[in-house]
Amino acid sequence: MAEAHHGALVVVCRDEIPRLATVRELKRRYGGDYVIIACTRAEEVPGALAAWGHPPVAALLGGLGEEDPDGLAVLRALHARHPSALAVALVRWGAWETTRPIFEALTLGQLDRWVYAPEEYVDEEFHRAVTEVLDEWTSRQGSGREAVVMIGDRWSSRAQHLRDQMTRNRIPLGFYEASSPRGQALLDGLELQSPRLPVVVMRFHPERPVLQDPTDLEVAEAFGLFEPLDPDAVYDVVVVGAGPAGLGASVYAASEGLSTLVLEAEAVGGQAGTSSMIRNYPGFPTGITGNRLAFSSYQQAWAFGSTFHFMRYAQGLHTEGGLHHVALSDGTSVRGRTVVLALGASWRRIGVPDLEALTGRGVFYGAAVSEAPAMRGRHVFVVGGGNSAGQAAVHLSRFADRVTVLVRRAGLSETMSDYLIRELEALPHVDVRPRAEVVGGRGTEFLESFTVRDLDTGAETEENGVLFLLIGSEPRTDWLAGTLARDRWGFLLTGSALTAPDADPAWSLERPPALLETSAPGVFAAGDTRQGSVKRVASAVGEGALAITLVHAHLAAARVAAAR
Structure with missing residues (x-):
């Protein structure tokens, strides 16, 4: 019977009223897909799961209140036995004394x-919360749906890049090692002679195209993303980059009636899109993944x-006849009355040749969320x-x-948010080496x-493990050198910084x-690419929105000037 269920929802609560109400609602709404288990004590859980054939636990719902004062301790103990559960x-409702322990x-x-706990039948607020829990659990496990199948070598840098791109763009992906029995069977079924890895099969497409070692553009074309733009089109605003700042700008621009084109060379979300959990973004009290926030x-x-x-890099910018021309990597160009540069930043390289040569094979830049499951058993x-x-x-x-x-x-307090420092300190198998x-x-x-190397003593030690490098960022502005004013690190100068004597080119x-205008009138910068920006997702979104206010003012002034 357990094989017919997706997983188990386990309720552990001594307080009878919320326990019975919760179990009733869970069975009515989710009983067809999940095993619903109710217990009054943690000791009952193993036997209850065994009776159903040990299904994977999707969520542990532990009571907390007057009759369950130790509820959080019980949850921690159960969670240690079922770490993949939420x-x-x-x-x-109304048990306000539980709020502080929960927030802590x-x-x-x-x-x-x-x-x-549900107070009545068909408590949609309760079900909305449960659905979010199940959605998060399913996302962590992999939905099982494989709109795209990839066969390749796990530590191939090309396969790793494509997996990361598809994961960040929320594409349901199944990946199989070419050397595994399943991977070999898939390759045999495709009847490819000496296949060039990685092989990508677009299962969602009626024709199921098969790509061998495809470029990013070939993948985009197979997805139907390679739609040509009207060469005669002039957009009110061209947004370059779809990270938090670019997405903020595009939402506000389009919602306010501006014709808006967004250029993105990789995946929506930028660096923020790779964050596994953002807990300090307003409106999400229990946090939200960077990927989900970006995709929404x-x-x-x-x-x-x-x-x-998608999949075109901006590589040139010039102004002619009152319009801004953005040259793209595919040889085309687009025109806009204004431009918002939300280029974000790339991870700073470590600069150690032996490590750079192993990128994607034990050395990763950024969070590399798609590789996290492969870290089981590793340091x-x-x-x-x-x-x-x-x-x-x-x-x-x-x-x-x-x-x-x-x-x-010497520590993390100057560079990391307090909530994250406290979370790291509380994790038993995480340590910080300053x-x-x-x-x-x-x-x-x-x-x-x-x-x-110990920076105080100079002593060096050899370590074994996998490296994830997140050592700062560098603005993606090399292509704007000589076109827009930048500081010595490459960040774009905006606003009052342009009136400084050493600004080159000057205003x-x-x-x-x-405020956010670059040295080219009508071209604005927002987010991490701008000198003096605050490196937070919320501030980047805010700058993107503010840039559109400035775009409106620029367009209004241009209309007035044209009417004279």
Whole structure:
């Protein structure tokens, strides 16, 4: 019987009223797909699961309140036995004394969610919360749906890149090692002679096209994303980049009636899209994955009417006849009355040749969420002290046997949010090693070992494990050198910074530049690419929205000037 169910929902609660109500609602709504198990004590859970053939536990709903004062401790103990499940506190509405312990447990990563026990039949607020829990669990496990199948070598840099791109773009993907029996059977079924790996099969497409070692453009074309743009079109605003700032700009521009084109060379979300969990974004008290936040914003902008153009890099910008021309990597160009540059940033390279040669094979830049499940049984080292590094360490700790955070500073307090520091400190198999730097490494097919130097003593040690490098970012503005004013690190100068004596090129108009305006009038910058930006998702979205306010003002001034 257990084989017919997707998983188990386990309710552990001594308080009879919320327990019975919760079980009733769970059975009515989810009983066809999930085993619903009710217990009054944690000791009853193993036997109850055994009676159903040990189905995977999707969620542990533990009572917390007057009759369950130890509810959080019970949940922690159960969660240790079922780490892939989501831990959910179950409380009665109005039990305000439970709020502080719940918020503390969320901060420390000891709890995933909380829900109010249903008070009546068809409690849709309760079911909305449960659905979010199940959606998150299914996302972590893999939905089982395979719209695209990829066969390749796991540690091939090309296969890793394509997996990461598809995961970030929320494409249901099945990946199979070419050397595995299943991978070999799939290749045999495709009847390919000496296939060039990775092989990508578009199962969702009626014709099921098969691509061998495809380029990004070939993948985009197979997905139907290679739609040509009207060469005569002039957009009110061209947004370059679909990270938080670019998505914020595109949502507000399109919703306010501006014709909007968004150019994105990789995946929506930028660096933020790789974050496994963002807990400090307003409106999401239990957190939201960067991928989900980015994709929801993308859908919102698309629904408002923004046009998205994927897999093309912007590589040139010039102004002619009052219009801005953006040259693209496929040889085409687009025109806009204004431009918002939301280019984001790329991960700073470590600069150790032996490690650079092993990128994708034990050395990863960024969180590499698609690789996290492959870290089971390994010791993972996360290099970096910012929020992205902290979020990566927390996520990887769900899979790896041990996680060590290496940071150059004496601690994390100057660079990482307090909630993340406390969460890392609470995780039993995560440790932080301050004043440490990776200076060398070796390996052939995969990273075998690397050298860590103590910055205080100079002593060096050899470590074995996998490296995830999140050591800061560099703006993607090289293609704008000589076109727009930048600082010595490559960040775009905007607003009052353009009136400084050393700004090159200098501001050319008599009016002062707008707050986010670059040295080219009508071209604005938002998010991480701009000098002085705050490296937070919410601030990037806010800058994108603010840029559209400035776009409106620029377009209005242009209309007035044209009417004279």
